[in-house]
Amino acid sequence: MKISLLRTTQSASAAAILPGYAAARIEPRRSRRWIFFAGLISVAFLYGCAVAIFPTFFYSIFTIPIIILALASLWALPDTNADHGRAIRSLFWLYLVSLLLWPSYLAIALPGLPWINVQRLFLLPLCAIFFFSLSTSKVVRTELGEVLSANRFAATLVFSFVILQFATTILSPTIGASINKLFINQCAWTVPFLISCWMFRTEKHRRHWYAALLVLVLLTAVEALLEYKMQKVPWRDHIPSFLGESEDYVQANLRRATGLYRTKGFTVNTLVLAELLGVTAPFVFHAAFTSKKALTRLFWIIYIPCHFFVIVTTDSRLGMVSFLASGLLYLGIWNLLRWRERRHDPFAPALVLAYPLGAAAFGVLALTWTRLHRMVFGGGANSASDIARQTQWKMMWPKLWSWPFGHGPNTSGQTLGYVDPTGLVTVDSYYITVLLEYGIAGFFIYYSIFLLTAGQLTRKVLQGPTRKPSLAVPVAISLIVFVIDKSVLSLQNNHSIIFMILGMAFALKYRLNSEGTPAASPRRSVRSPRVLPVNA
Helix, strand or coil: CHHHHHHHHHHHHHHHHCCCCCCCCCCCCHHHHHHHHHHHHHHHHHHHHHHHHCCHHHHHHHCHHHHHHHHHHHHHCCCCCCCCHHHHHHHHHHHHHHHHHCCCCEEECCCCCCCEEHHHHHHHHHHHHHHHHHHHCHHHHHHHHHHHHHCHHHHHHHHHHHHHHHHHHHCCCCHHHHHHHHHHHHHHHHHHHHHHHHHCCCHHHHHHHHHHHHHHHHHHHHHHHHHHHHCCCCCCCCCCCCEEECCCCCCCCCECCCCCECCCCCCCCHHHHHHHHHHHHHHHHHHHHHCCCHHHHHHHHHHHHHHHHHHHHCCCHHHHHHHHHHHHHHHHHHHHHHHHHCCCCCHHHHHHHHHHHHHHHHHHHHHHCHHHHHHHHCCHHHHHHHHHHHHHHHHHHHHHHHCCCCCCCCCHHHHHCCECCCCCECCCCHHHHHHHHHHHHHHHHHHHHHHHHHHHHHHHHHHCCCCCCCCHHHHHHHHHHHHHHCCCCCCCCCHHHHHHHHHHHHHHHHHHHHHHCCCCHHHHHHHHHHHHHHHC
């Protein structure tokens, strides 16, 4: 009787826990277990043979099933709404500091281990924690979705470009290298962009990022000035044994035909430093024009010539054009906003009307003054790079028309086939890189992302209720300057910073939309009582 009652209780509890299931067998069949373990051992054996037989650049192909299983596991996780924001923000700040203050060519090289890039030491955990938080927190998904919805068309372009990267990778002639580059692009571009969209919704984090960027740029400039004085990077003779140089970028291409030393700072190449200083110049102008404290404003006003001098030490037209474009664009928008703020100020319209005259005068000087002409348009030592770039454009068109759909990430150099006098396969314009790797559609999608976002953000600032230049002004100008820079530079070392700025632009547009919505309601509420007595 007790035994039957116990069985009845167990069956009732089992029915309550698993309704609709008949527990015919509690233990799985041994045949299924053996099939599972045999399949697991076979897959492990095949992976081991593949690693032993194939070259290292094939390893990325074998990680695809592992990545798919990891993403499927993340997708299947339940919503817990656990707060991982502090960990994400801490790793994000560390990654930002490593991008600007750690030479990317110096990696941790321990015996018996592969080289560990310091930037990726923070980037990979950042990606893992962010995707885990995105999968398990409805709050994070909702907040990120609000920002992307406020930039619907631009966000569609961003994700279209991501899909295009995957599509061209499948058709790549060197699929191993393309998969590796595809993985790096998603980690270094897409993830910082999404985190920036989510994190910069609040003014506090935007202000902290802006202040951190200014401090890091200032430290970069100080190091560049010290390097220019020493005529070598300060750490060149003091690299510890556990650090290795991935490539000898430090001593390569230091001088041109002019014999001038070209500073690199913490970057991998003197052109990368020039681009970094160019795209961050709008933020320096913004600090000089809008800082609330007089001493802070005076400091950044004094720093502007130092920023310009560091660009001069790079001996790069790219940095010079970026700095001048940043200054002209910022002054133009600042003058317009000042005129709106001070209608009766005689200086405001005078500055706006004098702006075209000043730009024309600068153009005349650039054409007539030999030194300025060489700094802006090139000449002399720059003629070789100009000829090389023209040759590459001529070589690119037949390759593009033969296959206008793109050859996949990290294939532009091999597809173009240009070799410089030193025997290095190179591409000197990111326009060519995008055209060959992602096709004509990818070219228009990629650059439309930045130009469209900058245009929409500038229009929001000029049409908005505020009449003072907000952080949206340098953000929009930085995106425009980046598009200009890519016409003469194919290196992608600063793209993580640019995609952070792009995420900042998305967040600022979302904030401007939310601030503009409630501003119209008080006007309707005030006007309504005036209409009622008349109708009565």
